[in-house]
Amino acid sequence: MIRKSWWKLLSFVLLLYTCTYGFLVPVPSPAGVPLQETIRNLFFHFPMWIGMMVCYTVSIVYSVRFLRKPSLVNDIYAKEYAITGTVFGVLGLITGMIWANYQWGKAWSGDPKQNGAAIAILIYFAYFVLRGSLQDESKKARIGAVYNVFAYFMLFPCIWILPRLTESLHPGGRGTEGNPGLNPKDTTNAMRSVMYPAALGWTLLCVWIATLRIRVQLLQEKKLTHE
Amino acid sequence: MLAVLLCFTAQAQPASSEPVDFMHSNGRIYVVMAVVLAILIGLFIYVYSLDRKISKLEKS
Numbered sequence: 001m002i003r004k005s006w007w008k009l010l011s012f013v014l015l016l017y018t019c020t021y022g023f024l025v026p027v028p029s030p031a032g033v034p035l036q037e038t039i040r041n042l043f044f045h046f047p048m049w050i051g052m053m054v055c056y057t058v059s060i061v062y063s064v065r066f067l068r069k070p071s072l073v074n075d076i077y078a079k080e081y082a083i084t085g086t087v088f089g090v091l092g093l094i095t096g097m098i099w100a101n102y103q104w105g106k107a108w109s110g111d112p113k114q115n116g117a118a119i120a121i122l123i124y125f126a127y128f129v130l131r132g133s134l135q136d137e138s139k140k141a142r143i144g145a146v147y148n149v150f151a152y153f154m155l156f157p158c159i160w161i162l163p164r165l166t167e168s169l170h171p172g173g174r175g176t177e178g179n180p181g182l183n184p185k186d187t188t189n190a191m192r193s194v195m196y197p198a199a200l201g202w203t204l205l206c207v208w209i210a211t212l213r214i215r216v217q218l219l220q221e222k223k224l225t226h227e
Numbered sequence: 228m229l230a231v232l233l234c235f236t237a238q239a240q241p242a243s244s245e246p247v248d249f250m251h252s253n254g255r256i257y258v259v260m261a262v263v264l265a266i267l268i269g270l271f272i273y274v275y276s277l278d279r280k281i282s283k284l285e286k287s
Contacts, residue, residue, distance in 0.1 A: 003282065012271050019263045023256050208274060215281045 002211035007204055014201030018043050022194050028187075041099050042191065043198040048092035049117075050199045051206035053155070055085030056124075058210075060152040063145035075141035076217045078148060082127060084210035088202075089121045104169050113163035113170040120158040123151045 022043040027036075059081035066074035096114065097107040108114060127147050134140040164172050187195070250257050 003285075008275075008278070015267055015271075016264070019267050020260060023260045023263075205274070208278075212274070212277055212281060215285065219281070219284055 002215065008208050011201050011204035011208060014197045015205065018194060018198035018201055022198065025190050025194050026188070027191060035103065038099060038103055039187070039191070041095070042187065042195050044202075045092060045095040045099055046195070047199040047202035048088050048095060049159075051203045052085045052089040052092060054203050055081045055088065055206055055210060056152055056155060058207075059085060060148055063148040066141060066145045070138065070142065072137075072141070072221060073218070075145070076214055076221070078145060079131070080213040080217060081210050082124060082148060084206055084213065086121060086124045086128075087209075088206050089117070089124070093117055093121065100169075109169055111163075111169040112166050112173065113159065113168055116158035116163050120151075120155050123154050123158075127151050 022040055025040075027039050059078045062074050062078035062081065066078060093114075096117075100109060100111075100114070101107040104111075127144065130147055131140050131144045134143060163170060165174060167174050250261075
């Protein structure tokens with residue numbers, strides 16, 4: 001599956017569509033929410049988080065698989081999907097800061113979701129530090145797998161739950177409408193016709209990059225065992 | 228005819244007197260689109276060539 005071409009071509013087509021029609025699709029400009037053209041970031045900033053969640057989900061699945069059957073392949077998959085998820089999470093943070101700088105006045109406002117996302121990604125950085133600190137391969141994989149499970153479950157309170165319970169600049173906080181990704185007032189059906197393909201396209205690209213990293217690691221392992 | 232065109236653009240965009248061709252139209256959004264597409268296509272060429280290189284290594 002990771003060597004098949006169809007889903008990679010699909011990713012390219014979906015992103016071509018996103019990056020062309022995404023700039024042309026009409027966006028609403030309601031009087032109360034002066035987002036103007038920046039709402040188009042829903043096709044770029046928001047899918048970074050979707051890609052991150054998908055990668056982290058795949059990573060924890062392989063971590064659990066490793067704990068049930070300690071094979072090196074499971075560990076490689078878990079680690080590389082965690083790396084790729086973290087890259088996209090950092091991209092989400094950076095693109096969010098760019099957007100926030102011009103929309104909310106400052107790159108970092110201490111907004112609950114900004115803080116939560118930063119904490120969640122720091123928890124994953126700690127996963128890599130933990131792995132790096134252990135010398136023995138099997139211990140590294142096993143302890144890493146257990147920590148990965150914890151890191152995954154921390155995503156939910158940090159990013160999805162707590163920011164909704166307090167006042168927040170992001171949509172979906174207490175006192176605002178919508179959910180953290182979408183405010184129904186800011187989106188139209190035409191925009192949704194770009195947003196869902198964009199999320200899928202970026203996610204597939206994310207997965208493609210992860211699978212390339214995995215294949216390189218598997219090649220290196222094969223080379224090591226042959227020597 | 229050029230004078231008419233220049234007068235027309237002078238009224239619509241008092242700051243500049245550039246011709247309103249395709250790339251200059253619509254708030255020059257097509258410039259942004261060209262930049263983003265260049266990045267996207269460059270990225271996909273890179274990832275695709277990596278994929279091919281790895282496939283070649285796996286076959287040998």
